[in-house]
Amino acid sequence: MRILLIGDVVGKPGRRAVKALLPGLRREYNMDLVVANGENLAAGFGLTRDTMEEMLDAGVDVVTAGNHVWDNKEIIPHMNEEIPLIRPLNFPPGTPGRGTIGAKGALIVNLMGRVFMGTLDDPFRAMEEVLAETRAKIILVDFHGEATSEKNALGWYLDGRVSALVGTHTHVATADARILPKGTAMCTDAGMTGPINSIIGSEPEDVLARFTTQMPRRLRIAEGPVQFNSVLVDVDDTTGMAREIFRIDRNME
Numbered sequence: 120m121r122i123l124l125i126g127d128v129v130g131k132p133g134r135r136a137v138k139a140l141l142p143g144l145r146r147e148y149n150m151d152l153v154v155a156n157g158e159n160l161a162a163g164f165g166l167t168r169d170t171m172e173e174m175l176d177a178g179v180d181v182v183t184a185g186n187h188v189w190d191n192k193e194i195i196p197h198m199n200e201e202i203p204l205i206r207p208l209n210f211p212p213g214t215p216g217r218g219t220i221g222a223k224g225a226l227i228v229n230l231m232g233r234v235f236m237g238t239l240d241d242p243f244r245a246m247e248e249v250l251a252e253t254r255a256k257i258i259l260v261d262f263h264g265e266a267t268s269e270k271n272a273l274g275w276y277l278d279g280r281v282s283a284l285v286g287t288h289t290h291v292a293t294a295d296a297r298i299l300p301k302g303t304a305m306c307t308d309a310g311m312t313g314p315i316n317s318i319i320g321s322e323p324e325d326v327l328a329r330f331t332t333q334m335p336r337r338l339r340i341a342e343g344p345v346q347f348n349s350v351l352v353d354v355d356d357t358t359g360m361a362r363e364i365f366r367i368d369r370n371m372e
């Protein structure tokens with residue numbers, strides 16, 4: 120089974136890149152399952168039903184989220200519907216939505232890190248509960264986190280027990296896609312699908328004003344050429360372990 124995870128899709132430029140590039144890539148690489156991190160789909164902050172629908176129409180099967188999931192409140196009433204959207208599993212019990220979903224015979228799990236992020240429940244223990252309950256052989260974890268160390272640690276912790284762990288959230292792609300000794304594929308961060316001439320998706324002028332003045336400033340999504348960042352994992356259906364992992368990155372005007 121070939122699974123693609125697309126790094127955080129940011130605003131309209133990110134959606135434009137997915138719509139333009141994904142249908143061709145899906146065919147070219149024979150993908151069976153496409154997962155996209157959608158926490159920044161709606162103008163960079165959260166997502167809406169419509170922006171999520173745009174991704175599904177472009178060939179995305181499952182949308183994952185992260186710390187920005189609640190930024191656009193419009194999505195909250197939809198979180199408990201039977202739609203292919205998950206949010207980090209380790210939010211407190213009773214939070215709207217769910218943290219895992221089955222698709223095309225695989226289980227997709229969304230988790231969030233705790234280093235330099237919110238104080239969520241322990242992602243390591245949350246994953247133990249998932250593994251105790253699931254019968255799925257093919258398991259993909261989208262680990263949404265800031266610290267490379269924490270993402271690497273969870274990868275090693277799950278080595279041999281999940282098919283792949285791919286990080287999201289930093290919007291900066293890492294060049295470390297590899298298969299760990301017991302067969303779990305990992306990449307610290309898939310990167311970002313959004314405007315190239317930006318500071319992690321936002322207009323540089325706005326971000327620089329925040330850093331240099333320490334005053335609040337609204338962040339606009341940057342314009343211009345766009346990048347598409349993703350990671351493809353080829354999984355052996357019988358063992359559930361990874362055969363191959365590599366990046367698929369594209370730029371367009």
Ligand SMILES: [Fe+2]
Pocket residue numbers: 127158159185187288289290
């Ligand atoms: Fe993000």
Ligand SMILES: [Fe+2]
Pocket residue numbers: 158185186187263287288289
């Ligand atoms: Fe994030």
